[in-house]
Amino acid sequence: MADPVLRAQRLTKRYLDGRRSRVVLNEVDISVAAGDMVAVRGPSGCGKSTLLSILVGLVSPDSGLVEVHGVALDFRHPAQLAKVRQAHIGLVSQEYGLLEDETVHANVALPLRFVRPRLGRYDRQLLVERALELAHVDINPGRPVDDLSGGERQRVAIARGLVRSPSVLVADEPTAALDAARAKMIASRLRTIADGGVGILVATHDPAVAAFCDSVLQLEDGALRRLSDVSPL
Amino acid sequence: MLYHARRLAADVRGIRRWVLAVALATAFIAVGATYLAAFSVPFARDGTLAIAPPDGPIAFIRGVDPEESIDIDGSDGLPSVLEQPGLRVLLSEISRSSRMYLLLGADLLTTNGGEFAQSASHGRVVVAGDSRVLGERMAGLRLPTAWGSMRDGPAGVTDSQFGPLNVTRVSSTPLDAVIFTGGGRRTHTGDDSLLLMTPKDAARLGAYPPASVTQVVDGFVCYCAPDDLVDLTARMTDAEHAAGLDRIYYPVGYAGLIGPTERAQGAVEVLGTAFAIVSFATVCCFGLASGEMFWRRCRKHYGIERLHGASEFALQLRQQTVVAAAVTGPAMIGFLVVDVTLRMAAPEPPWTPHGGLWLIGLAIAIQLGVSGPTVVGVHRLSRWAGKEAARG
Numbered sequence: 001m002a003d004p005v006l007r008a009q010r011l012t013k014r015y016l017d018g019r020r021s022r023v024v025l026n027e028v029d030i031s032v033a034a035g036d037m038v039a040v041r042g043p044s045g046c047g048k049s050t051l052l053s054i055l056v057g058l059v060s061p062d063s064g065l066v067e068v069h070g071v072a073l074d075f076r077h078p079a080q081l082a083k084v085r086q087a088h089i090g091l092v093s094q095e096y097g098l099l100e101d102e103t104v105h106a107n108v109a110l111p112l113r114f115v116r117p118r119l120g121r122y123d124r125q126l127l128v129e130r131a132l133e134l135a136h137v138d139i140n141p142g143r144p145v146d147d148l149s150g151g152e153r154q155r156v157a158i159a160r161g162l163v164r165s166p167s168v169l170v171a172d173e174p175t176a177a178l179d180a181a182r183a184k185m186i187a188s189r190l191r192t193i194a195d196g197g198v199g200i201l202v203a204t205h206d207p208a209v210a211a212f213c214d215s216v217l218q219l220e221d222g223a224l225r226r227l228s229d230v231s232p233l
Numbered sequence: 234m235l236y237h238a239r240r241l242a243a244d245v246r247g248i249r250r251w252v253l254a255v256a257l258a259t260a261f262i263a264v265g266a267t268y269l270a271a272f273s274v275p276f277a278r279d280g281t282l283a284i285a286p287p288d289g290p291i292a293f294i295r296g297v298d299p300e301e302s303i304d305i306d307g308s309d310g311l312p313s314v315l316e317q318p319g320l321r322v323l324l325s326e327i328s329r330s331s332r333m334y335l336l337l338g339a340d341l342l343t344t345n346g347g348e349f350a351q352s353a354s355h356g357r358v359v360v361a362g363d364s365r366v367l368g369e370r371m372a373g374l375r376l377p378t379a380w381g382s383m384r385d386g387p388a389g390v391t392d393s394q395f396g397p398l399n400v401t402r403v404s405s406t407p408l409d410a411v412i413f414t415g416g417g418r419r420t421h422t423g424d425d426s427l428l429l430m431t432p433k434d435a436a437r438l439g440a441y442p443p444a445s446v447t448q449v450v451d452g453f454v455c456y457c458a459p460d461d462l463v464d465l466t467a468r469m470t471d472a473e474h475a476a477g478l479d480r481i482y483y484p485v486g487y488a489g490l491i492g493p494t495e496r497a498q499g500a501v502e503v504l505g506t507a508f509a510i511v512s513f514a515t516v517c518c519f520g521l522a523s524g525e526m527f528w529r530r531c532r533k534h535y536g537i538e539r540l541h542g543a544s545e546f547a548l549q550l551r552q553q554t555v556v557a558a559a560v561t562g563p564a565m566i567g568f569l570v571v572d573v574t575l576r577m578a579a580p581e582p583p584w585t586p587h588g589g590l591w592l593i594g595l596a597i598a599i600q601l602g603v604s605g606p607t608v609v610g611v612h613r614l615s616r617w618a619g620k621e622a623a624r625g
Contacts, residue, residue: 058540086542097537101243113236114542160541 004031004067005088005167005199006055011064013050024050025061026222032168032201037194039210040203041227042219048203049094051219052172055201056089057081069167086115090161090198092171096153098145098160105141108132108160115164127163134196135159136189151182158189168199175206187212237547240538244555248530252555255523256563259516263567266512269505292459293415293490294323294466296447297481313439314341314449318472319480323453324432326465327362334361336414336452339428341440358428359412360435415452417490446480459484517602520560524603527555528610539614548611556604565596 013025024047032038040048053059055066060075067073069088074080085091098107108128112119119127132141135158145153154174161169171190175183187209194200194214202209210216216227245252296319315324327333337358430438440449455462462484473480535548601608 082542091540093537093540097540099534099537101247110538111541114538114544117236 003070004033005069006030006032006170006201007067008055009065011051011054011066012062013047013054013059014062023222025054025064025219025224028064028219028222028224030055030201030217030224032199034167034199035194035197036215037191037200037202037213039213039216040201040219040224041205041210041216044205046219047222048219049172051224052170052201052203056091056170057085086111086164088167090164090166090169092154092157092161092169092174094173094176096157096177098153098157100146101144103142103144104132104137104139104148104156107145107156108141108163110160111164127165128159131159131163132156134162134193136192150177151185154178154182154186155189158186158193162193162198166198168201169193171200171202173203173205175204175209180208184208237543237551240534241551241554244531244534244551245558248527251523251526251530252559255519255559259519259523259560260563260567260570262512262516262519263564264570266509266516267568267571269509269512289456290458291413291487292455292457292462293417293485294450294453294455294462294469294482295485296450296483298445298447299479313436313441314444314446315436315440317446317480318476318478319469319482320446320449321436322469322472323450323465324360324436327360327453328432329362330455331363332456334359334412334454335432335435335449336360336412336454337435337440337444337449341444341449342430342435342438358430358435360430360432362432413454415450415454417487450482459486459489516564517599520564520599520603521605523560524556525606527552527559528607531555531607532610532614535611536614539611545611545614548614549608552607552611553600553604556600556607560603561596561600564599565592568592568595 008028008030011025011028011030012023014021014023016022028051030038030040030051040051042048050059054061057066057068057073057075058081065072068084071084073084099110105125105128108131109124112124112127116124128141132138135155137152137155137159139148139152145156148156154177158169158171158174161171169190174190175186178186183206187206190200190202190209191212202213204210218225218227314320323335327335337360339358342358466482466484469482470480473482531552535543535552539545539548
């Protein structure tokens with residue numbers, strides 16, 4: 001098995017629920033290797049998004065270790081977290097997270113604007129086109145995002161996650177707002193991207209997405225349990 | 234930065250009606266607040282009649298003038314009000330007494346209502362025979378004396394000249410000296426330009442219409458009991474009668490100052506001050522509400538950009554620019570519109586000392602207050618989970 005691009009050990013996270021402390025993650029271990037597609041399932045509110053947020057350095061755990069590409073995240077230093085995130089992680093937010101008043105191209109190029117601001121226009125164009133191709137977005141990049149369908153928006157969001165050629169793509173409920181046919185298409189795209197060598201971690205309710213994954217983990221009562229090893233379709 | 238400039242334009246374009254509405258409303262309220270404050274704050278600053286009377290006895294003179302309307306309609310060429318028989322008696326008495334003085338506006342001691350009178354409106358002239366009436370700090374001064382800083386004082390008053398009079402400038406202003414106005418208010422020296430003048434010099438310069446005799450008499454103060462003025466007011470009244478005039482003068486003590494006129498004036502001043510305070514509070518509340526609305530509108534976009542690598546500094550700069558354009562800028566323009574207009578159309582109101590600094594402080598306070606929710610929100614964006622950032 002390839003070296004993990006994303007690894008977490010003994011992650012613990014508690015939230016205050018009124019006056020009581022609720023354990024969302026209890027000594028959780030997880031690992032995603034290059035080319036792996038891993039799904040995390042579980043009921044609503046079980047902590048899937050919290051787990052993903054910790055793994056990409058947006059939320060700090062109460063205890064535990066997170067390594068991205070062999071670098072341990074230091075949650076006391078937001079600048080280091082941002083640097084690691086920008087270097088190695090592609091993000092696909094739930095409900096797309098697109099700038100509605102911008103074009104497809106502007107949305108996909110967004111991370112390049114901040115992370116590689118000196119990139120020339122031509123090079124940026126090339127990277128955007130490559131990301132759109134990887135995500136199978138075959139629409140005019142000049143179209144405004146608010147003209148797009150749900151499936152198109154989701155693919156644009158995936159293209160944006162891929163534009164910096166990350167080692168690992170983290171997607172939170174990427175098919176939550178899509179019908180079954182479109183969800184299957186998106187899952188298929190993610191599988192293709194993983195086969196290209198990118199590690200993918202998906203939080204999902206959708207069995208169709210899970211069916212495309214190498215492994216499916218169930219998060220319940222703070223514990224992460226391996227459900228099955230599924231061969232890629 | 235080019236990207237952020239473009240996004241700033243997009244931010245404003247997306248909320249251009251909101252920006253326009255907020256900017257116009259803020260400017261409108263600021264104009265109203267400044268206008269009210271310009272005319273009510275001086276009263277508030279001087280204070281209403283002091284609740285506690287002064288330590289020693291104090292008395293004032295009031296006059297009744299059946300023909301006052303004729304005087305106040307006067308114009309250039311009419312004899313000085315100080316030439317009136319009763320006031321001549323009063324000035325003569327002041328020149329012999331160390332307990333009496335007359336407080337006049339500097340604009341009254343001019344021969345016409347022209348430019349000098351307008352620019353001199355916030356100067357004050359103390360007409361006194363003995364400088365000791367103004368307190369121990371004044372004991373060593375010789376009359377006539379220009380006292381205090383003339384640099385910010387009435388135009389036309391130089392270190393050595395007030396109208397045709399030669400005056401001497403004293404180097405330091407006794408800030409702790411307190412004088413009573415004829416209305417019983419306390420005035421602290423240092424607030425205004427203050428000139429000290431002998432009754433003889435005051436009579437030479439003259440108090441001119443539109444000041445009325447009763448207005449001039451209202452500025453008289455005596456550190457004595459009202460009974461001590463009975464004889465003086467009788468002589469003043471007799472002098473008027475001898476000249477065929479019907480003016481009557483009478484003494485009042487500190488407690489007798491508050492009559493129906495004073496109560497009405499006090500109510501107007503309190504209302505004016507209250508309206509000004511309410512208007513300023515409205516600007517602040519409106520600004521806070523606008524800041525909150527702006528943050529609700531833009532936090533999703535800011536969250537997405539922050540999540541994908543935008544720096545906090547750039548986002549803070551963007552939101553501060555929008556707040557400055559929509560709220561702080563129009564508020565300052567509103568304040569300055571009144572200031573410039575009043576400076577062009579005299580009489581200029583007596584502005585608060587260091588008003589420029591106050592205005593800058595107010596601008597900073599508005600900017601920080603209105604942008605506060607957004608500053609905190611942008612700062613917290615980096616800690617948001619991706620899902621929350623995307624949902625806004």
